[in-house]
Amino acid sequence: MLRRARRRAGTASPRPLPLLTRGPGVIRVATTPRRSDQHAPPTPHRIPERVAEKAALSFVVDGDGCHVSTYSTGSHGYGQLGWDDDITGAHTGTTAHRAAWTHWNGPIPEGMTVDHLCKNRRCVRLDHLRMLSNFDNARRTSGRDWPLGQCINGHPDSELVHWGGKWKCRPCTLEVQRRYRARKAARAAA
Structure with a gap:
């Protein structure tokens, strides 16, 4: 309807407008998929x-021996710093611990992240x-810091399945399933 009104008014849009489609109790806007070359994946700076x-x-230096960054702290709790790129002039930023790691050890490879052993984000x-893989770092959350190369219950990473x-972890998942089935059977018997 809106397209027709624009055409009548002589202001046809250069792109087709999204179509409204009806679903179960919801009106959704159906958009055309973008071409894959329109948005390239971000490249590490x-x-x-x-x-x-x-x-x-x-x-x-704080009381625990940590070297606490004097840069501003972001809402995520990490020290952060920014700079204007010499080539493009665009303002770019990163966290202080990543920049410090780069100074001492060189660039951080793709798929890797810098982790704090002291748990102090600054x-x-x-x-x-x-340096840890993103996978190992994601498993090390909420203060759980089990040895690398194994799950929280000590099973080796060779037991990991998709x-x-x-x-x-296959043994851990099978144990969770076994306990679930036992609870379910106990409830059915009661």
């Missing part, structure tokens, strides 16, 4: 050496940082 050096050397001390769209 290079942290200039001058920025990495400032991040590694701008700190105060710390830039090299002996308090380690289950339901996620990597899961």
Whole structure:
């Protein structure tokens, strides 16, 4: 309807407007899929050496021996810093611990992340940082820090299987299923 009104008024839109489709109790806007070349995946940015050096050397020592970054703290709790790119002039930013790691060890490979052993998000001390895969870092949440190469219950990473769209420890998952079935059977018997 809106398209016809625009055509009558002589202001036809250069792109086709989204169509309204009806679903079960909902009206959805159906859009045409974008071409894959319209939005390239983000490329990791290079942290200039001058920025990495400032991040590694701008700190105060706290009572636990952490080198706490003097840069501003983002809402995520990490020290953060920014710079204007020399080539494009665009403003770019990163976290202080990533820049400090880059200063001492070189670039961070894709698929890897820098983790804090001390659990202090603002710390830039090299002996308090380690490089982990994104997968291992994601498993190390809420203070759970079991040895690398195994699950929280001590099963080796060789037991990991891709289950339901996620990597899961096979023995742990089978144990959870066994306990669920036992509870379900106990409820049915009661």
